[in-house]
Amino acid sequence: MMVCLRRSPTLITLTAFDLHRSGLSTYGPEPCCRCPLIRVGTSVIMIVPGSLHRIFPAMAPLFHQAFRKLVEEQMRLHWDDTILGLDPRYVLAEVSRVFHGSTHLVPDSLDTERSAMFDDNEVSGLGGWGDPNSDIQITTGGFKNVVRVYPSPHRIRRSYTLQPLANIPNPFPNDPLAPPVDPTILINGSFTRTNYDFLLNGFIGDFIGFQTYLEGPRVLHSLSASFDVLTR
Amino acid sequence: MSGFCPAGTGVPDCYAGPKWTPNDPMFFLHHAVSTPSLSPFISAVKQPLLQMIDRLWTEWQHKAQQNGLSFGGGSVQARETFEMYQTFPNGGPPFLHVGATRPNAFYRYLPPIMQFGSVLPSDGLWENVTVLDVMDTKNEVLCYTYQ
Numbered sequence: 001m002m003v004c005l006r007r008s009p010t011l012i013t014l015t016a017f018d019l020h021r022s023g024l025s026t027y028g029p030e031p032c033c034r035c036p037l038i039r040v041g042t043s044v045i046m047i048v049p050g051s052l053h054r055i056f057p058a059m060a061p062l063f064h065q066a067f068r069k070l071v072e073e074q075m076r077l078h079w080d081d082t083i084l085g086l087d088p089r090y091v092l093a094e095v096s097r098v099f100h101g102s103t104h105l106v107p108d109s110l111d112t113e114r115s116a117m118f119d120d121n122e123v124s125g126l127g128g129w130g131d132p133n134s135d136i137q138i139t140t141g142g143f144k145n146v147v148r149v150y151p152s153p154h155r156i157r158r159s160y161t162l163q164p165l166a167n168i169p170n171p172f173p174n175d176p177l178a179p180p181v182d183p184t185i186l187i188n189g190s191f192t193r194t195n196y197d198f199l200l201n202g203f204i205g206d207f208i209g210f211q212t213y214l215e216g217p218r219v220l221h222s223l224s225a226s227f228d229v230l231t232r
Numbered sequence: 233m234s235g236f237c238p239a240g241t242g243v244p245d246c247y248a249g250p251k252w253t254p255n256d257p258m259f260f261l262h263h264a265v266s267t268p269s270l271s272p273f274i275s276a277v278k279q280p281l282l283q284m285i286d287r288l289w290t291e292w293q294h295k296a297q298q299n300g301l302s303f304g305g306g307s308v309q310a311r312e313t314f315e316m317y318q319t320f321p322n323g324g325p326p327f328l329h330v331g332a333t334r335p336n337a338f339y340r341y342l343p344p345i346m347q348f349g350s351v352l353p354s355d356g357l358w359e360n361v362t363v364l365d366v367m368d369t370k371n372e373v374l375c376y377t378y379q
Contacts, residue, residue, distance in 0.1 A: 151237065207305070215322065
């Protein structure tokens with residue numbers, strides 16, 4: 001990794017390996033050898049093909065941390081710009097797209113449990129998943145000290161369940177008319193682009209149909225892909 | 233998102249359900265927050281889906297002219313049996329109507345069902361608003377847009 005510390009624009013040069021190890025899971029072949037330029041605010045991140053990971057495999061964690069810090073620093077410096085939407089993850093997603101050609105990236109919606117959004121950072125993190133030994137109350141992140149009083153005083157409780165239907169009782173038990181429930185449904189497969197387009201482009205003039213598709217038991221809202229969690 | 237009772241709550245009528253999911257600030261990311269901008273480098277197809285539930289309704293309302301004021305449903309959940317759910321998928325009677333207005337001298341003489349359907353009950357927590365008042369996020373009551 002090489003960083004040129006000119007003020008503006010800042011040029012950050014990364015190897016593909018830095019991106020590989022920067023917190024995202026990626027599938028697919030080895031990075032190809034193109035050199036995309038990624039703009040983050042007034043900074044330009046240039047991705048250069050590199051094979052440092054083959055030469056210094058033991059340094060992988062360092063590259064990882066360094067790249068995270070770089071992006072976070074840029075985000076902090078340029079917070080007032082309109083680049084707010086350029087979450088580091090978007091940058092990484094784009095980089096991965098360029099390097100891998102297409103959709104080898106595992107988006108956060110498919111790997112919510114390890115999303116950076118839920119990390120322990122007291123400024124940017126939601127505090128992860130609660131401690132199962134302490135009634136799944138969260139102990140880290142920005143809301144670690146928040147106390148809720150309803151229905152009885154407790155800290156924020158949160159856990160992650162990939163197959164929630166396995167644990168939630170059938171809403172229509174013993175009802176022969178009700179469709180069977182598949183307890184193995186993976187919650188991160190519900191809010192797909194197909195479902196999204198179907199919801200928004202269909203049901204013309206039919207609010208009840210729209211709401212039923214979105215809000216019914218065990219459909220989109222209750223199985224939201226990116227927020228497939230139990231908040232308790 | 234769903235919820236179970238905290239351990240040792242001591243509240244006898246505490247039942248698992250979605251009603252206290254807003255206890256976690258994450259709830260509001262899930263329901264209401266809009267992402268200001270997305271990467272111009274990511275093609276539209278690859279852009280992450282925006283899943284704010286409330287925003288989906290607004291987006292759907294603007295997809296077709298017939299959607300804008302389309303509304304209907306009941307004020308009482310009807311999920312005791314699957315048949316009831318199929319009949320009233322988004323609530324049983326008394327029904328709510330978009331065209332109803334605030335109760336006034338005229339509406340006072342209509343059946344009570346109409347009066348109930350016209351106003352979103354607030355139990356005194358805020359000023360009563362009608363269904364029509366909140367059909368558009370840019371109306372006086374809500375007054376916001378999604379970027």
